[in-house]
Amino acid sequence: MSDARSVAVIDLTALRHNVSRVARAAGGADLMAVVKANAYGHGAVACARAVLEGGAGSLAVASVEEAEEIRLGGVSARMLVMSPLSGAGFGRALAAACEVVVGDEAGVRGIAAAAGPHRLARVHVEVDTGMGRLGVPVGDALGLAESAAAAGCEVVGLMTHFATADVREGPEAGFMREQVLRFRQLLPSFRERFPGVQVHAANSAATLRDPDAAFDMVRCGIALYGCSPFGGDPADDDLVPVMTWRSRLATVKPFTSRMSAGYGRTWRAARGTWVGIVPVGYADGFARDLSGHAEVLVGGRRVPVVGTVSMDLLAVDLGSEATERGDEEVVIIGRQGQERITADDVARRRDSIAYEVTCAVSPRVARIHEG
Helix, strand or coil, X not given: CCCCCCEEEEEHHHHHHHHHHHHHHXXXXXXXXXXXXXXXXXXXXXXXXXXXXXXXXXXXXXXXXHHHHHHHCCXXXXXXXXXXXXXXXXXHHHHCCCEEEECCHHHHHHHHHHHCCCCCCEEEEEEECCCCCCCEEHHHHHHHHHHXXXXXXXXXXXXXXXXXXCCCCCCCCCHHHHHHHHHHXXXXXXHHHCCCCEEECCCHHHHHHCHHHCCCEEEECHHHHCCXXXXXXXXXXXCCCCEEEEEECCEEEEECCCCECCHHHCCECCCCEEXXXXXXXXXXXXXXXXXXXXXXXXXXXXXXXXXXXXXXXXXXXXXXXXXXXXXXEEEEEEEECCEEECHHHHHXXXXXXXHHHHHHCCCCCEEEEEC
16 A cells, blocks of 8 residues: 555445446436535545446535535536525525525525526425425425425425435334325325426435335435445445555554553453554544444454554554564455455444444545546
8 A cells, every 4th residue: 555544445346336236226216326425435526427427317415515526526417405505505506506405485585596587596395204304394395396486496306305214124114104105195286386396205225125215316325335224234235335444554562461552551461462553543534432342454354453542543453373563454444355344344333324434534544546
């Protein structure tokens, strides 16, 4: 590897494979690829280009700033800003040739005012069918769309978001079906009034779980990056992890029994062993709460992280028979030999989700895009 402390290698071939896999699951529905949060930590501009090459028809981001970054990267594809806008954000979204989501009258007023008489604002009406965050109540959706049209906007989308699409078992597993039914009851009147409207609801989990939720378009993120939206093994859904996070052993030190590594002496060697120091810490995205209960790959084997993870460094117990003496490759997320650690594996150690793991890999970890 380079002289970087650590690198995240992004496999664009795997990304395009996942786009194809999700598109097959969506049937004939269009695919809107979600590239918000720096493409879930994978690099927004390079990933935006790759998903479009792989067959996605449009992009989605969370903020105007994300949209502007992608436009500056030379990507001109259709793009939707999904989060609420305010103030100058409405005009910036239009200047970046983006469509916007409106979920209340304030949003309609804001985008209509920014557009004025000389620009056309293309809007997606968001309906709250049970997520309990953004969007207009089901009974008010058509009225909001009428307000948008009366204000000079073009209503091009009708959308909702599922609260439990990733829950396959248990008491909440059926709630997605309730949301689908609530949403579906809007469609006859909405399509009659706005015949060209594009209806979309499904995220990655819903797309892989239920073809009936695809409607006209699906909005997929995490599955494109090769992580399971259900928290399991990505291979179960024919997904290929896109990110490999690598570092190296900065140094290897012999430890005798009772020697400690790291702040607070939270770990002490039970026997003679070799301890490796890896130049990765919580400022790089390796969370402090992984201290003492995570593993990395060295020499094709799993080795435990020991002691307290610090801002810039972590320690690993290589074992008494270790032959490493420094500069050997360390894989934090990815494959080495026959062993593999996925973002989903790391997430389970934290009682979290893969989304948080990949998004947390910080900007000081260089992204290298291959394929």
